Amino acid sequence: MTETTRIQVNAGGEYPVIVGSGLMGELPALLGGRVNKVLVVHPRALRSTGEVVQEDLKAAGYEAISVEIPDAEEAKHVQVAAFCWQVLGQSDFTRSDAIVTVGGGTVSDLGGFVAATWLRGITYVNIPTTVLGMVDAAVGGKTGINTAEGKNLVGAFHSPAGVLVDMDSLATLPRNELFTGLAEAVKCGFIADPRILELFEETDVEVLADPTSPALREIIERTIAVKAEVVSGDFTESGRREILNFGHTLGHAIERTERYQWRHGAAVAVGMVFAMELSVMAKNLDPAVVDRLRAILGKLGLPTGYRGDKWPQLLDTMRRDKKSRGSLMRFVVLEELARPVVLDVPDTSILFTAYQEIGVDSPKISLL
Missing domain, CATH: 1.20.1090.10 (Dehydroquinate synthase-like - alpha domain)
Structure with a gap:
């Protein structure tokens, strides 16, 4: 199956979930015309994938910066969010700039939370690379981090501008x-x-x-x-x-x-x-x-x-x-x-x- 499927979501704004293969060409349209700078958030385990997305964005004319975060639930801590805020501040990200998350559910949770809280909300797009991210975390606009007292106790509702579900990314998934x-x-x-x-x-x-x-x-x-x-x-x-x-x-x-x-x-x-x-x-x-x-x-x-x-x-x-x-x-x-x-x-x-x-x-x- 090579055709593209578009599933519309209307929650905190209307946006598409696009399912198919080779979907990076869809990213500029999701980001919109005002975005100049893009922060690519990816886990350590997906360094090469994050670099590919960063280079694709640069080729499309964006100023793309990459941030590597810990793998799995270790990413969902306030210290990691604070590091992302620091990078955004030092790079002069404004309300018209954006975040792209690349990875599993914890990445979209953390990256979406950073997007929700930076300047009270900026654009973000999720590119889930796991089944869990595709079917759950990347869709719906629930973002958050964990605390010592429990999971997802700190968070915000902030919908993405779109979700790219590229089935090719599952080829190397254990x-x-x-x-x-x-x-x-x-x-x-x-x-x-x-x-x-x-x-x-x-x-x-x-x-x-x-x-x-x-x-x-x-x-x-x-x-x-x-x-x-x-x-x-x-x-x-x-x-x-x-x-x-x-x-x-x-x-x-x-x-x-x-x-x-x-x-x-x-x-x-x-x-x-x-x-x-x-x-x-x-x-x-x-x-x-x-x-x-x-x-x-x-x-x-x-x-x-x-x-x-x-x-x-x-x-x-x-x-x-x-x-x-x-x-x-x-x-x-x-x-x-x-x-x-x-x-x-x-x-x-x-x-x-x-x-x-x-x-x-x-x-x-x-x-x-």
């Missing part, structure tokens, strides 16, 4: 990182588009691992379409957008407990199973839906359980989650397939009972 990123696609299948689930079930796992396969591209495009539709109706997460947090409350707690040595998708996979078990208890969800989730996650090699002895620590972390409201903890659960609702939990006993369904004595440590 298989386990590709599959952990697909956890967010599984999520969207259960909360909104069951066709995504059918694609997972119908497609051989080796085909799913092939970045050139039409099935993988359809899964990615459908997942982006789900997120685009949801965030377009609720940009600031005051209502329906909360359904995108399915599996994330426990997932974020696991990430923090593991000091971010687990991949985001692996932690969310466990969080989804927990939310499903909670759905069975609180909303009488058919247990067959839980079995379906476990089967798809198993096919992708993603975990479905976590250490039973860590419950007190996880509960304490979830109490501080940004989705909580006062003393009420909030979880996205399913009444049935593709019918998500938010459940306020005043009594943690039901949470403990649900956790017994996923708690294991000594799980295989997952660096997925």
Whole structure:
């Protein structure tokens, strides 16, 4: 498949998510006519890719500067944001200049936050290079950094001018990182588009691992379409957008407990199973839906359980989650397939009972 797909998002402004191959020619149009200087933000692991983007921008007439940030969650610290602010200040970036992020979800989170806070908001474009970045972090305008108290507790809603989803960038992505990123696609299948689930079930796992396969591209495009539709109706997460947090409350707690040595998708996979078990208890969800989730996650090699002895620590972390409201903890659960609702939990006993369904004595440590 070589054609280009454009998925429109209307959340904090209208912008396209462009899916295809060889998309750098689309970047100037997304940046707009007023931009002179561009800060290219990329992780250490993508130094060569960042340099290519920088050179392409220079060739197009921009003054392009590159900033290298730490890999993975190490990037999402205020010290890293402060370093980017310093570079912007020393380079005299004005409100008519821009940022381009190149990398996974943590890069778009951090780069978008820097764009949101510099001069109270400048233009930025995301070029995600991982499945997770493509289907989740790069789309929707949620930016942020972590603190010692939890993940994404400091941030801003600031939409990009566009997102370039170049399927070619997945060619060198490790298989386990590709599959952990697909956890967010599984999520969207259960909360909104069951066709995504059918694609997972119908497609051989080796085909799913092939970045050139039409099935993988359809899964990615459908997942982006789900997120685009949801965030377009609720940009600031005051209502329906909360359904995108399915599996994330426990997932974020696991990430923090593991000091971010687990991949985001692996932690969310466990969080989804927990939310499903909670759905069975609180909303009488058919247990067959839980079995379906476990089967798809198993096919992708993603975990479905976590250490039973860590419950007190996880509960304490979830109490501080940004989705909580006062003393009420909030979880996205399913009444049935593709019918998500938010459940306020005043009594943690039901949470403990649900956790017994996923708690294991000594799980295989997952660096997925």
